[in-house]
Each structure stands twice: as C-alpha cells, then as structure tokens.
Amino acid sequence: xxxxxxxxxxxxxxxxxxxxxxxxxxxRPDSKLSAEINTFKSDLxxxxxxxxxQEVKKNIECVNLEVKTSQRSSGKMANCEAQKLTDEGVVxxxxxxxxxHVTAQKLTMKNYNDLKIGLGLLNIRSIMSKYxxxxxxxxxxxxxxxxxxxxxxxxxxxxVRRAMPPGYKFVDYVRPHDPYHGGIIIYxxxxxxxxxxxxxAVITFEAVAIKLRVNKSDFILLSIYRPGLVxxxxxxxxxxx
Numbered sequence: 001x002x003x004x005x006x007x008x009x010x011x012x013x014x015x016x017x018x019x020x021x022x023x024x025x026x027x028r029p030d031s032k033l034s035a036e037i038n039t040f041k042s043d044l045x046x047x048x049x050x051x052x053x054q055e056v057k058k059n060i061e062c063v064n065l066e067v068k069t070s071q072r073s074s075g076k077m078a079n080c081e082a083q084k085l086t087d088e089g090v091v092x093x094x095x096x097x098x099x100x101h102v103t104a105q106k107l108t109m110k111n112y113n114d115l116k117i118g119l120g121l122l123n124i125r126s127i128m129s130k131y132x133x134x135x136x137x138x139x140x141x142x143x144x145x146x147x148x149x150x151x152x153x154x155x156x157x158x159x160v161r162r163a164m165p166p167g168y169k170f171v172d173y174v175r176p177h178d179p180y181h182g183g184i185i186i187y188x189x190x191x192x193x194x195x196x197x198x199x200x201a202v203i204t205f206e207a208v209a210i211k212l213r214v215n216k217s218d219f220i221l222l223s224i225y226r227p228g229l230v231x232x233x234x235x236x237x238x239x240x241x
Contacts, residue, residue: 117214118142121223126151127185131163134187139165143189144212148225150183160185171196173208184208184223197222204236 120142124130127150138145152160155172164170168187171194175182184206188194197209197220205226212219226236 117144119221120145121148122146123148123225125149127163128152128157128159131159134163135165138163138168138187142187143192144221145187146221146223147185147187148183148206148223149181150185151180152183152185153179163187167191169194171208171210173206175206182206182225182227184225186210186221186223188212202239204233204239 118141120137122134122137122145124134124147127134127147134145134147150160150172152172152174154174160170160172163185164187167190169190170185170187172186173184186208188210191214193213195211197211199207199209205224207222207224209220209222212221224240226232
C-alpha cells in the first residue's frame with residue numbers, strides 16, 4: 001500500500017515538474033506564445049493610442065468650434081451693445097474724455113489780462129449713474145463744465161451733489177413739465193463770483209445763463225439745449241434772438 005502511494009506521489013511530482021517546465025518555456029522571450037502576447041500588447045497599445053488621439057482631436061475641434069461660435073456671438077453682442085449705447089448716447093469715462101478733448105476748447109481772452117478758462121460741454125444723457133465720472137472730468141480738466149440732458153428732478157439730487165468736486169458750485173435748470181428728462185447743469189469754481197441771469201420764458205429750447213467774474217473780468221455764459229431730432233423751426237430762431 002505504501003509502495004503504491006509512493007508511486008502515485010512520484011507521478012504527480014513528475015507531472016508538476018513537466019508543467020513547470022512548460023510554463024518556463026512559455027515565459028522565455030524567444031517562445032512563440034510570448035512573441036504572440038507581445039505582438040498583441042503592441043497592437044492593443046497602438047489601437048488604444050489611435051482611438052484616444054482621434055477622440056482628443058474630435059474634442060479639440062468641438063472646443064474650437066464652440067470658441068469660434070462664442071467669439072462670433074460675443075462680437076455680435078458687443079457690436080449690438082455698442083450701437084445701442086451709441087444710439088442712447090450712453091458714454092463711459094474713456095469715451096467721455098475723448099469726446100471732451102474733441103468738443104471742448106480752452107477759452108482764451110487775451111483782451112482780459114490773458115485770462116484762460118478751461119470750459120467744457122457734455123451731453124450726459126442722465127447724470128444719475130455717471131456722477132463719479134463727471135466729478136473726475138471736472139477735477140482733471142475744467143474750471144467750468146456744462147452738462148445737458150442731465151435728467152435730474154431737482155437741485156438736491158444726490159447725483160448732482162456728488163458730481164461736484166470740492167471747491168466748485170453749480171447752477172441748474174430742471175425741466176418743469178417733465179422732470180428726469182432734459183435739464184442743464186453748469187459746474188464752476190467757487191472762486192468765480194457769479195450771478196444768475198434771468199431769461200425770458202421759452203418753449204422751443206432749454207437755457208441757463210450766468211454772469212461770471214474772473215480776475216476782475218466779467219462775461220456771461222449762456223447754455224442752450226434744444227430737445228428733439230427735428231430741424232430748428234422759425235419759432236426757435238425767433239425765441240433765440
């Protein structure tokens with residue numbers, strides 16, 4: 001019995017050794033199966049790289065398309081918004097400054113002791129949200145700044161006061177029949193002695209006039225705003241003179 005068991009164990013051991021030898025032969029780099037496995041691995045890597053590359057390229061193309069579409073949409077929106085702002089007369093600080101440099105002039109009166117005054121005019125289209133910009137413009141460039149279409153309802157408006165830098169005063173005109181539209185404000189330095197000039201009642205335009213004394217020299221500043229887009233009527237010229 002023991003001899004039979006020993007023989008079976010010997011056979012099993014031989015089988016294990018044979019199988020181990022076969023497995024060792026498979027692991028050899030020069031074996032056929034090992035070569036096939038390596039080829040399969042290489043093909044799999046190549047296929048995976050191709051698929052991933054195509055997918056990445058596709059995603060990049062999609063992203064580029066979305067970016068171009070967004071750029072076109074943003075460009076159209078920006079153009080529309082810019083046109084809208086232009087149509088509505090809304091200006092930011094840089095645009096205002098450019099317009100000021102184009103429209104405003106230094107008033108030089110050599111026959112008044114070479115007196116020089118920084119004078120500006122700006123159609124503001126509502127001072128309510130632009131008072132800080134106005135304050136900066138006055139402080140940086142002008143002794144006198146005239147604003148039209150201020151759209152303020154009273155002289156005590158917060159925006160009207162906040163737009164005035166230290167050392168300045170103002171006179172204004174509020175459209176009586178339609179507050180928060182039209183309107184004129186003249187900001188000027190406190191050192192200028194001034195006196196409001198009473199004007200006759202008019203219908204076709206809005207106006208404010210003040211008499212200013214600067215260094216013993218007097219002059220009258222008259223600001224006129226004519227509402228509407230229609231050409232001036234004979235009534236306008238009649239009231240003007």
